[in-house]
Amino acid sequence: MLGRRGALRFLALPPYVWLAVFFLVPLLLIVAISFRPETGPIDFDDPWTFTIAQYERILETPAYLRRLGMSVAMALVIATAATVLAYPIAYFLAFRARERAVVFLILLLIPFAVSYLLRVMAWRLMLGGEGAINSLLDWLGVISAPIDLLIYSPVAVVVTLIYVWIPFAALPVYAALQRIERGHLEAAADLGAGPWTRFWQVTVPLSLPGAVAAFFMVFIPTVGEYVTPSLVGGTEGYMYGNIIQDFFSQAASWATGAALAVIMLVLTLALVAVALRLIDVRRLAS
């Protein structure tokens, strides 16, 4: 008869194995491949040799590092803006919506469930030279010629991605705000704190773990973005993720692409390690 301990193996082993095969091994594989010398597609029957040539090549190409810096900067702006803009929504849901909270929560979930590509396309159509914003302004007589700056720029990528991530960013902030003991706010009020003091001294600090979580849940996918930049970014709004993708399509130098990906991975893991020091992980896990 199968006891409890015996059952544990059936519960825990499959996830371990699955994640080892389709997650850990692939990540170790790109690290290994990033030390191969090839500058084209790789024939895996060739012997494995070790070289840091790919990393040297990347470090000698300022354009790559510039793109990396730009992508990190864009992701910082996007994650900050999405979190800040999501905060009032989450605050409203947690403190003001009362019995209608469920309705508003649903209203928040719907845009999130709308296809990501569709939301990006909405902005492409709005920002474009013949797009909604230009034609609306023209129709209203505000402008006579379309403003070209709207689309195919880093700004277009930033605006689009902020829009895409707001609903997602609101969820962890909302969860953190909901956990705040109402008694703390009442106690602050009894001690003479006004609404602003209560908000800045009690609500904001207590909701900070949620805000930090929201920031990173936006930052990580954004820093590796290549789909949105390729749709609305043009050559100026090209991100580091696009460079990686290029090495697997047109340029096809897999080892270089792998090295670029490893650099991005190390950078993200380092940033997350910093974040985990900021928020108490064990409390989130429990």
Place this chain on the structure above:
Amino acid sequence: MLLFLYFPIALLFLFSFSTNTVLTFPLRGFTLDWYREGFGDSALLEAARNSVVVGIGAASVATALGLGVSIAVSRFRFRGRLGLIALAGLPLIVPFVVLGVSLFLLFNLADLPRSLFAIAAGHTVIALPFATLILLARMGGLDPALEDAAMDLGATYPITLRRVVLPVMVPTIISAWLTCFIVSFDEVAIALFLAGGDPTFPVFLYGQLRFAQRLPVLIAMAVTLTVLTVTLTLIAFRLGRRKE
């Protein structure tokens, strides 16, 4: 703020019924032609079908694995317990482009073709954190005394899981499954690296977007499928909130 979130979506929705081929104001006539054309496009429907197949596969595996993780972690003390939680959550902090590249190279190394299976495998990995979070939250709220009682009455542990734990967990399992399905159904960044001859719908959409004259049909079909995912999200939300 909510209005701001809805405005662009509403605009696309209107656009999909308009005779305009570029989104300019004022919108002209009303038409269902784009929808008619979309439903007559076999490549497009095939891609949508592929997405459903991948979504079902990825959601089923991710939910099953997530259930294993959540029971193991919430009911057992064992070596590697924290490791298992960390591992199940880790895909959340790896940028998709990195995961896409790694799986692309894995399938190349193993000499396996890029395929719907490859996409589904990738989607399982990114959906697992969501399944685990949802299921773990419910398992944590479930009184272990229920299981002890069943076993005191002579049930073996597997029977206890099947007859006591699973029935209580059904709404949460469905909610987790639907969430995973939507994560997979909408995912494009990993899928682009792993798609072989058969594209999923987002991959197909992405590939066709450069053809301006195709735009209204594509938008119309994307709107149709979005109605589907929104419905599923609402069902998942409803089931996830149900309290016993």
